[in-house]
Amino acid sequence: MTEADHANLDSFLGFGARRGRTHLLRLALLAAAVVALLMLLVRFLGGSDLPYYTALVEQGTITPMVAERGTVHGSGEVALAAALDGTVTAEGVPAGGKVAKGQVLATIDAEPLRSTLAADRALVTAAEADLAAARTARDEASGKLARFEDVWRRSGHRVPAINELEGARADADRAGRAVSAAEARLAAARSSLEADSEKLAAAVVRAPFAGYVVERSIRTGQRVRMGMKLFTLAASDETLEIEIPLARAGNAVLEAGTVAQVRLDALPDAVQSATLARILTDRADAPGSRRAVFTLEKPVEAIRPGMAATVELPLPQRSNVLLVPDAALTFEPGNRATPSTGRSQPRIYLVSGDGEPRRVYVTVGAGDGKRTEVFASDLKPGVEVIVGWRNQPAQP
Incomplete structure (x- = not known):
């Protein structure tokens, strides 16, 4: 029997049609598998089909960090006050500048x-x-x-x-x-x-001794009154200190000798170490009245009194606390353009069963610059907390 005869027989018995339908079915199944694979791939890479990014509430250990602004001070500081009322017509010595004895610091219109x-x-x-x-x-x-x-x-x-x-x-x-x-x-x-x-x-304000300008409290064109502080001078830079407030440290116990890092605005690449020398308190019963004085260890030669700096102070470690990313505390569902800041009461948003944000008010504890300790009665580790939008709208 020839091939033509076989083809005629298959056509007569209906085998050709069934083979065509089987081939199409196989193609359809293959296409469906490819689509499913692509969907799984997209879901895997994207992590979720929700319109926002999430993270897990963690229970762990954190070493809180407090960053506060301060000014470098030297030994033998003296404040210079205005001896008359008038308008400052010239002031040319910035904070941190070195001055000679008798050098003109400012001139007041008299x-x-x-x-x-x-x-x-x-x-x-x-x-x-x-x-x-x-x-x-x-x-x-x-x-x-x-x-x-x-x-x-x-x-x-x-x-x-x-x-x-x-x-x-x-x-x-x-x-x-x-x-x-x-x-x-x-x-x-x-x-x-x-x-x-x-x-x-x-009316011509002069430096009473050679030293450094720790603080300049005036600017050209400013009206001053007799007795108003104009400058703070340091006679020497042998011992350099920096003082910061401890309001954000709460009631954390800090011991003398605690080491902090100091980042100077004028020398961003020269990170310095400083040791806690003493704690100052204006009033024992006033919360947030404490101030910490740090002594710079082996400061580089370029550091001068009057330079602005940021002190990064580690606080005692806390264990078994609930932690969320800092971004979770600024996320707001109703504001997709910019994060929310300055809220009257801290809050976070969890992912509910239907995928919608669920607001939870929290009490904020310490943070390390990336994560923050939070307290809430119905908050448990392992739940998803929203940290930001996936598709940020274009800024106008």
Whole structure:
């Protein structure tokens, strides 16, 4: 039997149609398998078909870190205050700058004081003239009294009349008191002139010693009042310290000798080590009133008093606590453009059974810069917490 005969027989018995349908069925099953494989691959790579990223609430150990801002201080610090009211017309020494003794730190506009000095000089001139006139009057009254008394003695107390003699004595006494008053007025006028002259000289603020500017509290064009702090100077940089607040450390117990890292704004690549020297407390019953003073260990030569820095302080380790990524505390379902910050009460969002966010209010504990300790009555380890959106909308 030829191949043509076989084909005719298969066609007669219906085998050809069944073979075609089997082939199509195999192709369909293969296509379905490919689609399923692609879906599984996409799900595997994407991790979820939810519109947001999630992480697991963990129960573990954390070494909290506190980062606080501070300023490097040196030994022998002195605050310089304004000696007069005025407007700062020039200030050219920044914080951290080195200064020589007598170097000009700032200049204050003293034009109103110059007017006061002119008035002071006028008062001194007037007081000098009054004193000269009072002395002349005293001399005349004294001379007249001397003549009356001489005649009184030589006449045997007959002339001049007793009332004339007493009048001359009273005139001389008044003239003497007038001289004393004029001398007092002149002394006061001269004292005011001297004081205002010193203030005028203080309009140019100079460094009282060689050292470093720890803090500059003014800027050009600023109005200052007498007694206002202008600069803080350090006489030496032999011992460098930095002070930070401990409000965010809570009630954590810190021991002397605790080592922290110091990152200076001006030297970002020169990370320094610092040792806790002492804890300062303004009030024992005031929460957040503690401050920590650290001493820099072997500071590099480029570090100067007045430089701004960040102190990274490790706190005592905490174990068996619930931890969430920091991003979970800023996620907000209603705000896809930017994370939410500054909330009145901390919260996180868990993935509910239907895939929708479920809000849970929490109490925030310590953090290490990546994870934060949280407390909530219905929060358990292993649940999914939302940390961000998958498809961030384009910013306008």
